[in-house]
Amino acid sequence: MATIKIERDKCKGCVLCVDVCPYGLICQEKAINDQGYQYVVLEDPDGRCTGCTLCAVVCPDICIEVFK
Amino acid sequence: MKPVFSKPKALNDAVMHYCPGCGHGVVHRLVGEALDHFDILDRTVGVAPVGCAVLMYDYFNCDIIEAPHGRPPAVATGMKRSRPDLIIFAYQGDGDLASIGLAEIVHAANRGENVTVIFVNNTVYGMTGGQMAPTTLLGQQTTTSPYGRNLNTDGYPIRMAEMLATLEGTSYVARHAIDTPANILRARKSIFRAFEMQVKDMGFSFVELLTTCPTNWGMSSRESIRRIKEELIPYFPLGVFKEKEVADYI
Ligand code: SF4
Ligand code: SF4
Numbered sequence: 225m226a227t228i229k230i231e232r233d234k235c236k237g238c239v240l241c242v243d244v245c246p247y248g249l250i251c252q253e254k255a256i257n258d259q260g261y262q263y264v265v266l267e268d269p270d271g272r273c274t275g276c277t278l279c280a281v282v283c284p285d286i287c288i289e290v291f292k
Numbered sequence: 293m294k295p296v297f298s299k300p301k302a303l304n305d306a307v308m309h310y311c312p313g314c315g316h317g318v319v320h321r322l323v324g325e326a327l328d329h330f331d332i333l334d335r336t337v338g339v340a341p342v343g344c345a346v347l348m349y350d351y352f353n354c355d356i357i358e359a360p361h362g363r364p365p366a367v368a369t370g371m372k373r374s375r376p377d378l379i380i381f382a383y384q385g386d387g388d389l390a391s392i393g394l395a396e397i398v399h400a401a402n403r404g405e406n407v408t409v410i411f412v413n414n415t416v417y418g419m420t421g422g423q424m425a426p427t428t429l430l431g432q433q434t435t436t437s438p439y440g441r442n443l444n445t446d447g448y449p450i451r452m453a454e455m456l457a458t459l460e461g462t463s464y465v466a467r468h469a470i471d472t473p474a475n476i477l478r479a480r481k482s483i484f485r486a487f488e489m490q491v492k493d494m495g496f497s498f499v500e501l502l503t504t505c506p507t508n509w510g511m512s513s514r515e516s517i518r519r520i521k522e523e524l525i526p527y528f529p530l531g532v533f534k535e536k537e538v539a540d541y542i
């Protein structure tokens with residue numbers, strides 16, 4: 225079991241995390257956050273996140289925390 | 293479940309002002325992780341450049357001093373010589389380090405000052421409005437090279453890491469790219485090594501990082517990451533150019 229927590233209002237919607245997740249578990253929302261960016265969320269209904277940390281490694285705004 | 297990846301303690305919770313997809317945030321994190329790893333946060337002072345990282349005092353939980361444009365290596369020299377017990381790092385962009393502050397970086401490196409310099413090379417002046425930098429690639433359009441950098445009038449892009457590696461005074465010189473997770477992890481290792489050199493009084497350490505500037509490249513974050521691999525790395529090769537095993541004279 226693993227998961228990630230994305231700090232919604234720190235995200236700038238650069239989608240670099242979306243591109244590196246091996247399972248495509250991160251999706252960009254249409255709605256905007258406090259900063260005015262279309263933030264991203266984890267969509268992992270089947271619990272496929274492995275906690276590989278790739279998304280957090282590339283995030284320039286350090287808004288992803290990974291749990292395992 | 294336990295956290296396996298969290299923000300380093302060396303950084304605070306402020307929202308960074310950098311543009312979406314900008315490489316500065318990743319470099320800040322890697323420096324912060326090094327300060328955590330060696331447990332040196334309470335005796336570290338950073339020197340900020342003039343450039344996009346000018347506000348880095350807002351993000352680090354250690355003292356940061358602001359140097360005039362290009363002068364962080366000179367300010368770092370003064371601090372380290374008067375307080376050798378402190379860990380001093382300079383953080384500079386390519387306009388700051390390779391143009392305005394070229395004399396300061398070359399002489400600090402040549403003297404083998406026991407400081408660490410983190411050099412963020414995104415091939416363009418960022419904060420001042422996207423002008424051509426000494427590192428701008430041939431053909432690259434900027435606000436001061438609207439038809440692309442021209443070899444005949446502007447010369448070749450400068451390779452700082454290779455140049456500093458030729459100086460006897462330098463102890464550790466490397467270049468890495470902030471693009472793929474694998475390259476970011478290599479950059480992390482080198483930044484750790486650079487701080488370790490200073491902790492062990494091994495002399496001058498320098499890590500150049502190829503990063504994106506989506507705003508002044510006129511590209512999306514995605515396209516910028518691709519440009520690092522396709523255009524920057526072929527001209528600015530990655531690797532560790534120099535690593536001394538023993539200190540010269542400290
Ligand atoms: S930790 Fe790995 S698997 Fe989980 S969301 Fe991030 S990239 Fe995807
Ligand atoms: S990498 Fe970070 S800032 Fe960019 S979209 Fe993902 S969570 Fe948001």
Ligand code: SF4
Binds near residue numbers: 507
């Ligand atoms: S202008 Fe370029 S270097 Fe400066 S914050 Fe924006 S993307 Fe980063």
